[in-house]
Amino acid sequence: MYAFDIERPATIADAIAAMKGEDAQALGGGQTLIPTLKQRLAMPSKLVSLSGIEEMRGICREDEGRICIGASTTHTEVAAGVEGYAALASLAANIGDPAVRNRGTIGGSLANNDPSACYPAAALGSGATVVTDRREIAADDFFDGLFGTALEEDEIIIEVRFPVPEKAGYIKFEQPASRFALVGVFVAKFADGVRVAVTGASEEGVFRWSEAEAVLSSNFAADALDGVALPGSGMISDLHGSGDYRAHLVGVLTRRAVSAA
Structure with missing residues (x-):
């Protein structure tokens, strides 16, 4: 590993401010990003941890039938908390091992877009919407090749909205x-x-x-x-x-x- 600064904002507004003006990288659960840093495939000078932002955690169901999941919600929380979408809950329950499921987050998985990750298939297959700090991005427009997404450098995923299929x-x-x-x-x-x-x-x-x-x-x-x-x-x-x-x-x-x- 190499030396870098880390900030742990408590609100979305603080996270947005922390991402501005420097070579900063948002950090979810770190299950993809930390190994990437160890291999020097990415070398940001500052990490902005999103795991402590309570307004980015949790699961709710809207009147329209969509399931909305905060970006900092862990795989274990998705597996246990998604009601009415068994395929999504089962997917989350079978990601990695218990250590990965208890640390990794849905937002981090989608933002890194590992070519073998499970959540990108769920988002694209469901026709989900990725909500960031500045816009809404349809899953069809979000993924852009291996590890690539439509996110701008300082853009943060706040929530993912899943339509519930038949x-x-x-x-x-x-x-x-x-x-x-x-x-x-x-x-x-x-x-x-x-x-x-x-x-x-x-x-x-x-x-x-x-x-x-x-x-x-x-x-x-x-x-x-x-x-x-x-x-x-x-x-x-x-x-x-x-x-x-x-x-x-x-x-x-x-x-x-x-x-x-």
């Missing part, structure tokens, strides 16, 4: 050492159609599988996907699996997610 399921094939998703698929059925989001597979990060969405919107059944497949080109290929293997897993896990929904 049915949903999330299935991931874990990399056993890290429990990150080698491939993960989130499927959500709404009145106006189906959304399918895939994490862990593509060289471009989390993405929507439009061909599967079209098929499932007409017939929401696992066997409706027979004959529908992704090519291996453009998929991550590493020591854990080839691009063709990951493409095959996407098809298998999508069928399982539909069955689980």
